[in-house]
Amino acid sequence: MPGMKVPGNLFLVGLMGAGKTTIGRSLARLTDKEFHDSDHEIEARTGVRVPVIFDIEGETGFRQRECEVIRDLASRPDIVLATGGGAVLNPDNRKVLAEHGLVLYLRASVDELYQRTRQDRNRPLLQIADPRARLAELYEQRDPLYREIADLVIDTSRQSVQHLAQQIYRDLIQRYASR
Numbered sequence: 001m002p003g004m005k006v007p008g009n010l011f012l013v014g015l016m017g018a019g020k021t022t023i024g025r026s027l028a029r030l031t032d033k034e035f036h037d038s039d040h041e042i043e044a045r046t047g048v049r050v051p052v053i054f055d056i057e058g059e060t061g062f063r064q065r066e067c068e069v070i071r072d073l074a075s076r077p078d079i080v081l082a083t084g085g086g087a088v089l090n091p092d093n094r095k096v097l098a099e100h101g102l103v104l105y106l107r108a109s110v111d112e113l114y115q116r117t118r119q120d121r122n123r124p125l126l127q128i129a130d131p132r133a134r135l136a137e138l139y140e141q142r143d144p145l146y147r148e149i150a151d152l153v154i155d156t157s158r159q160s161v162q163h164l165a166q167q168i169y170r171d172l173i174q175r176y177a178s179r
């Protein structure tokens with residue numbers, strides 16, 4: 001459908017390793033929207049990486065910064081926002097996201113999330129003896145919260161980032177073309 005534009009904001013939620021950051025960037029290109037990532041914005045504002053914030057201010061300090069950043073970014077008109085996996089823990093964040101755009105939940109199995117995050121040292125919550133068990137706990141706790149605000153649930157299992165971004169783009173175009 002040439003000339004079609006997906007209106008409004010697209011918010012990506014899901015666990016660490018779901019693909020929010022990478023798929024978000026591709027989706028922004030496809031939809032011709034500005035891309036933002038709440039973790040990148042927190043890093044830009046503080047001048048340090050996420051693990052340093054966890055070290056100095058704890059998870060509580062990080063969550064406060066995350067809440068401010070999400071409120072600021074979600075109020076923009078035409079963006080793709082990749083949120084951090086824990087953003088949905090805060091009810092205010094859930095409300096802001098649900099009210100200011102279309103929420104896409106990228107879902108994957110605990111095993112896939114583990115495989116996709118195991119080499120990365122930038123996720124402080126997984127720098128522990130048994131990250132897979134932690135991911136399983138977080139899945140139990142958060143899957144209902146992602147679903148609570150999701151307009152679309154996208155299964156990312158066994159599909160490439162490029163394929164997923166294009167599939168989501170086509171679904172969104174369909175969704176708006178048929179209204």
Ligand SMILES: Nc1ncnc2c1ncn2[C@@H]1O[C@H](COP(=O)(O)OP(=O)(O)O)[C@@H](O)[C@H]1O
Nearest residue numbers: 015016017018019020021022116156159160161
């Ligand atoms: N569908 C996928 N298939 C294979 N690898 C993926 C997929 N989605 C993401 N990845 C990889 O997993 C890692 C984590 O992705 P990322 O976008 O940072 O996730 P998130 O922002 O949700 O934590 C990256 O190396 C990314 O390339």
Ligand SMILES: O=C(O)C1=C[C@@H](OP(=O)(O)O)[C@@H](O)[C@H](O)C1
Nearest residue numbers: 015016017039084085086123124
């Ligand atoms: O799930 C979480 O609580 C977190 C997810 C991370 O983002 P990604 O989901 O992009 O990895 C980052 O915000 C921080 O390490 C905490």
Ligand SMILES: [Mg+2]
Nearest residue numbers: 020021082083
């Ligand atoms: Mg990310």
